[in-house]
Amino acid sequence: MLTMVLPKLVSFEGAGRRSASVAERNVTALRSAYWVVMLGGFLEPVLYLFSIGVGVGALIGDIELPGGRLVTYTEFVAPAMLASSAMSGALSETTFNFFGKMKFMRLYDGMLATPIRPFEIALGELAWAMIRGNIYSVAFLAIMVAMDLTTPLRALATFPATVLVGFAFGALGMMTSTVIRSWQDFDLIGAGQFALFLFSGTFVPATGYPLVLRWLVELSPLYRSVDLIRGISLGSVGWPQLIDVLYLLALFAIGLTIAGHRMTKLLCK
Amino acid sequence: MPSLIHARGLIKRFGDFTAVDGIDVDVQPGEAFGFLGPNGAGKSSTMRMIGCVSPPTDGVLRILDMDPLRDGPRIRARLGVCPQLDNLDVELTVRENLTTYARFFGIPRATARRRADELLDFVQLGERAGSKVEPLSGGMKRRLTIARALVNEPDIVLLDEPTTGLDPQARHLVWERLFRLKQQGVTLVLTTHYMDEAEQLCDRLVVMDGGKIVAEGSPRSLIEQHSTREVVELRFPTEDQGAYASKLDGIGDRTEVLPDRILLYVADGDDALAEVHRRSLSPASALVRRAGLEDVFLHLTGRTLVD
Numbered sequence: 035m036l037t038m039v040l041p042k043l044v045s046f047e048g049a050g051r052r053s054a055s056v057a058e059r060n061v062t063a064l065r066s067a068y069w070v071v072m073l074g075g076f077l078e079p080v081l082y083l084f085s086i087g088v089g090v091g092a093l094i095g096d097i098e099l100p101g102g103r104l105v106t107y108t109e110f111v112a113p114a115m116l117a118s119s120a121m122s123g124a125l126s127e128t129t130f131n132f133f134g135k136m137k138f139m140r141l142y143d144g145m146l147a148t149p150i151r152p153f154e155i156a157l158g159e160l161a162w163a164m165i166r167g168n169i170y171s172v173a174f175l176a177i178m179v180a181m182d183l184t185t186p187l188r189a190l191a192t193f194p195a196t197v198l199v200g201f202a203f204g205a206l207g208m209m210t211s212t213v214i215r216s217w218q219d220f221d222l223i224g225a226g227q228f229a230l231f232l233f234s235g236t237f238v239p240a241t242g243y244p245l246v247l248r249w250l251v252e253l254s255p256l257y258r259s260v261d262l263i264r265g266i267s268l269g270s271v272g273w274p275q276l277i278d279v280l281y282l283l284a285l286f287a288i289g290l291t292i293a294g295h296r297m298t299k300l301l302c303k
Numbered sequence: 304m305p306s307l308i309h310a311r312g313l314i315k316r317f318g319d320f321t322a323v324d325g326i327d328v329d330v331q332p333g334e335a336f337g338f339l340g341p342n343g344a345g346k347s348s349t350m351r352m353i354g355c356v357s358p359p360t361d362g363v364l365r366i367l368d369m370d371p372l373r374d375g376p377r378i379r380a381r382l383g384v385c386p387q388l389d390n391l392d393v394e395l396t397v398r399e400n401l402t403t404y405a406r407f408f409g410i411p412r413a414t415a416r417r418r419a420d421e422l423l424d425f426v427q428l429g430e431r432a433g434s435k436v437e438p439l440s441g442g443m444k445r446r447l448t449i450a451r452a453l454v455n456e457p458d459i460v461l462l463d464e465p466t467t468g469l470d471p472q473a474r475h476l477v478w479e480r481l482f483r484l485k486q487q488g489v490t491l492v493l494t495t496h497y498m499d500e501a502e503q504l505c506d507r508l509v510v511m512d513g514g515k516i517v518a519e520g521s522p523r524s525l526i527e528q529h530s531t532r533e534v535v536e537l538r539f540p541t542e543d544q545g546a547y548a549s550k551l552d553g554i555g556d557r558t559e560v561l562p563d564r565i566l567l568y569v570a571d572g573d574d575a576l577a578e579v580h581r582r583s584l585s586p587a588s589a590l591v592r593r594a595g596l597e598d599v600f601l602h603l604t605g606r607t608l609v610d
């Protein structure tokens with residue numbers, strides 16, 4: 035029994051170590067003024083929070099949550115900004131940067147000449163995207179606590195949810211990168227991402243839409259993320275949030291599997 | 304002792320196109336083995352299969368007595384690969400390129416740093432350790448790629464056209480370093496279309512053309528088998544060199560007419576030249592030289608431009 039299980043464990047350990055070395059490469063590369071990009075990624079949701087959440091919120095008044103509870107518009111928008119920042123952090127690393135490394139820097143050709151396998155590159159790049167996305171999330175959660183939009187305890191509970199959101203979108207982004215052919219296609223990704231940002235229960239509750247549109251909205255991955263993060267940070271967790279978690283886990287698993295397969299196809303011809 | 308690389312009937316197809324068409328290869332430990340051939344002969348496809356990044360379509364392939372499909376990571380851990388196109392990491396410094404690459408093999412950081420410094424000295428890049436990759440010359444980048452291929456102390460080093468595009472100084476420096484590796488007992492497998500490179504470095508080589516192996520042996524034995532000992536190059540003062548070909552009948556084993564000159568493949572060049580003069584032919588220039596691998600190569604793969 036032991037001889038059957040042990041080699042598999044060892045090989046998994048190797049895969050984890052090799053994926054970590056891919057992420058480590060990005061940490062080494064980070065030193066070259068990358069922090070400007072990082073700062074930009076952090077500022078965007080904060081600016082939205084202040085302009086729309088605080089500014090427009092003053093005109094709108096309170097919003098009713100599905101449970102019937104009333105919250106201020108800023109409280110309503112903040113978790114959505116957190117979710118979409120986790121999304122965009124994960125996507126920028128796994129679409130634009132990942133595609134560039136794969137097609138133009140030929141970085142992965144070099145990596146694949148070592149024991150690293152395509153799936154391990156995908157996993158390592160994803161782990162890196164998560165590190166980057168989570169730095170945004172922690173900073174944003176701190177702002178939410180400082181503005182009294184959530185409690186420190188709920189902020190702590192929200193963090194794992196933002197990690198999950200990041201993983202799911204990272205895998206989705208990576209899958210997309212292995213399917214698209216040129217830089218032009220990134221315009222489409224940008225448009226899709228912006229549509230998600232506007233219509234995923236971010237600024238308007240999904241219940242505000244006509245029934246058919248509402249179903250469509252509720253199917254969107256960002257809606258599921260917003261619903262989960264809003265539920266936790268505002269302290270109104272229920273069964274719908276379990277669906278959110280399952281949905282995001284499935285997205286992660288499917289995205290990463292397809293990305294790994296496509297990379298093998300593209301790079302190991 | 305089993306061969307380090309063992310291939311039987313190895314085939315690689317891309318759709319309808321057959322890049323490698325059933326080749327048999329054995330590479331022994333400590334050997335410097337060359338794949339020689341024109342562009343599109345299937346050399347790089349073969350190298351990618353040996354490097355375990357490209358699965359064979361058919362046939363037998365064993366590397367280090369393991370199966371590339373099943374044991375890819377374990378085999379690659381013991382290979383050093385220097386690809387045809389440099390794929391160095393332009394976001395890292397020269398030294399980081401080596402230390403980061405070492406990490407991909409699971410080499411501890413301290414060992415990676417020590418080995419990086421040794422290798423940078425070995426390829427004479429010690430002074431550029433902190434530099435970015437981009438400003439390096441082509442020769443420096445190639446040397447860095449070779450150093451990177453050695454970072455895991457590989458049993459086999461695969462070099463795909465290691466000196467293509469380099470100037471003469473850079474080529475000789477690379478050759479000298481590769482020769483030192485060979486002396487240290489490292490098994491080298493390289494592809495090239497430079498005859499002088501093959502003659503300098505390879506103990507044994509195969510000539511590939513159209514995905515097949517058309518000849519095999521040491522550089523010396525290939526020249527003996529497929530060429531004469533010497534070659535006489537004659538240029539006649541005319542537009543049509545072919546007009547003289549018939550007048551040269553019977554001199555040497557073989558005559559080849561080119562647009563600008565006629566080649567006579569002969570055992571003794573001076574004898575042949577004397578015979579040319581005896582027939583009252585007066586070429587504008589005449590050159591007697593020893594036959595080289597280039598003559599073998601062009602004889603076997605033809606003079607038609609491939610791409």
